[in-house]
Amino acid sequence: MPRGTPTVIPDDGLTTRQRRNQPVLAVHTGAGKGKSTAAFGMALRAWNAGLDIGVFQFVKSAKWRVGEEDALTALGELHHSTGVGGPVEWHKMGQGWSWIRHETDISDHAEQARAGWREIADRLAAQRHDFYVLDEFTYPLAWGWIDVDEVVEVLGGRPGRQHVVITGRNAPDALISAADLVTEMVKVAHPMDAGRKGQKGIEW
Amino acid sequence: MPRGTPTVIPDDGLTTRQRRNQPVLAVHTGAGKGKSTAAFGMALRAWNAGLDIGVFQFVKSAKWRVGEEDALTALGELHHSTGVGGPVEWHKMGQGWSWIRHETDISDHAEQARAGWREIADRLAAQRHDFYVLDEFTYPLAWGWIDVDEVVEVLGGRPGRQHVVITGRNAPDALISAADLVTEMVKVAHPMDAGRKGQKGIEW
Numbered sequence: 001m002p003r004g005t006p007t008v009i010p011d012d013g014l015t016t017r018q019r020r021n022q023p024v025l026a027v028h029t030g031a032g033k034g035k036s037t038a039a040f041g042m043a044l045r046a047w048n049a050g051l052d053i054g055v056f057q058f059v060k061s062a063k064w065r066v067g068e069e070d071a072l073t074a075l076g077e078l079h080h081s082t083g084v085g086g087p088v089e090w091h092k093m094g095q096g097w098s099w100i101r102h103e104t105d106i107s108d109h110a111e112q113a114r115a116g117w118r119e120i121a122d123r124l125a126a127q128r129h130d131f132y133v134l135d136e137f138t139y140p141l142a143w144g145w146i147d148v149d150e151v152v153e154v155l156g157g158r159p160g161r162q163h164v165v166i167t168g169r170n171a172p173d174a175l176i177s178a179a180d181l182v183t184e185m186v187k188v189a190h191p192m193d194a195g196r197k198g199q200k201g202i203e204w
Numbered sequence: 205m206p207r208g209t210p211t212v213i214p215d216d217g218l219t220t221r222q223r224r225n226q227p228v229l230a231v232h233t234g235a236g237k238g239k240s241t242a243a244f245g246m247a248l249r250a251w252n253a254g255l256d257i258g259v260f261q262f263v264k265s266a267k268w269r270v271g272e273e274d275a276l277t278a279l280g281e282l283h284h285s286t287g288v289g290g291p292v293e294w295h296k297m298g299q300g301w302s303w304i305r306h307e308t309d310i311s312d313h314a315e316q317a318r319a320g321w322r323e324i325a326d327r328l329a330a331q332r333h334d335f336y337v338l339d340e341f342t343y344p345l346a347w348g349w350i351d352v353d354e355v356v357e358v359l360g361g362r363p364g365r366q367h368v369v370i371t372g373r374n375a376p377d378a379l380i381s382a383a384d385l386v387t388e389m390v391k392v393a394h395p396m397d398a399g400r401k402g403q404k405g406i407e408w
Contacts, residue, residue, distance in 0.1 A: 028238065034232065037245035037246055038237075038241040038389075040248055041240075041242055041243070041244040042241055044248070044271060044276065045271030046271075048275045051405045067248060067250075067253060068252075070289075071252045071279060071289065085275065085278065163405070183237050183238050183390065183392060184389075186390055188231075201250045201253030201334070
């Protein structure tokens with residue numbers, strides 16, 4: 001979309017530059033496709049702007065986003081070898097978070113999800129990344145595994161200019177209210193309905 | 205999204221493998237964000253699967269997707285230097301299509317758009333790419349610059365296994381009907397509404 005002119009100039013005492021540099025909290029929700037895909041598309045822009053990217057995949061099996069993981073990880077390696085773009089870290093809950101893989105096993109999914117969120121909260125406090133993708137993070141919220149109010153408080157108080165994109169169906173109202181940008185992906189037609197199966201390069 | 209089980213097994217005489225390999229025509233439409241971004245996110249998966257990617261940007265100024273262009277072009281170069289992933293070509297109408305830049309100038313936008321479509325139709329006939337992004341292609345269709353029925357006919361008759369993703373608001377009904385997968389991006393909240401301006405790494 002074009003970089004349109006704001007419809008309202010807020011009376012917040014900020015200059016345009018200060019306002020431009022405000023961190024964004026985006027939520028991609030709804031039953032349609034493209035929630036995670038658009039988040040990873042945003043990561044392309046962030047990478048090109050030299051931002052430090054951290055992806056945290058909740059819930060899903062590790063294999064379901066292997067295409068995006070391999071491609072974005074390749075861009076992260078390109079950054080390390082040539083200096084272009086930004087670094088990329090990719091963490092997933094499916095096989096146990098990498099940072100706890102060698103510690104005590106956490107077999108309970110709810111506890112795994114909470115361990116992921118604790119790490120993210122720590123990284124936000126430390127300003128570890130510039131651009132976070134919390135993929136499928138709405139599910140542990142919707143299932144009550146992680147406290148939504150705590151998440152909203154931590155995100156609202158995050159220091160610096162850290163952008164966060166959260167994906168998944170059924171985003172809780174408190175999260176929607178806290179977000180700067182919410183897009184609902186609505187399913188209009190899908191080949192699954194006609195009996196097709198997913199295929200490599202398209203679905204994963 | 206998970207690779208779910210189809211809800212209907214079609215009586216089309218195809219095996220699951222044949223059905224899996226059917227080319228997909230996807231449309232991302234609606235007033236919300238993420239239409240193009242999700243298309244470029246899909247290109248990440250396609251790249252990783254080794255598919256040959258062709259991006260064709262209609263209408264927009266060249267600078268608006270520079271982040272995605274640079275990142276996907278970097279992946280295309282990585283393919284050429286290391287063999288991983290697939291090749292990437294990126295063409296845009298904003299500065300004149302690359303393949304006609306040195307021929308007679310086409311100053312009329314409608315004629316430029318038609319020239320872009322003619323090239324795409326030729327490439328589809330020749331099976332030049334495996335994965336096409338026709339970014340903002342709905343606008344020249346909605347404005348009557350390019351005939352929708354002809355587009356639907358060419359897309360419907362395209363040979364081989366060429367996937368096509370078309371983005372933009374106001375997708376014509378005939379295109380929606382012809383698509384295998386349609387997602388409407390609905391705007392729920394947007395920082396522009398609060399007087400924010402776009403920022404590098406997020407908006408472009």
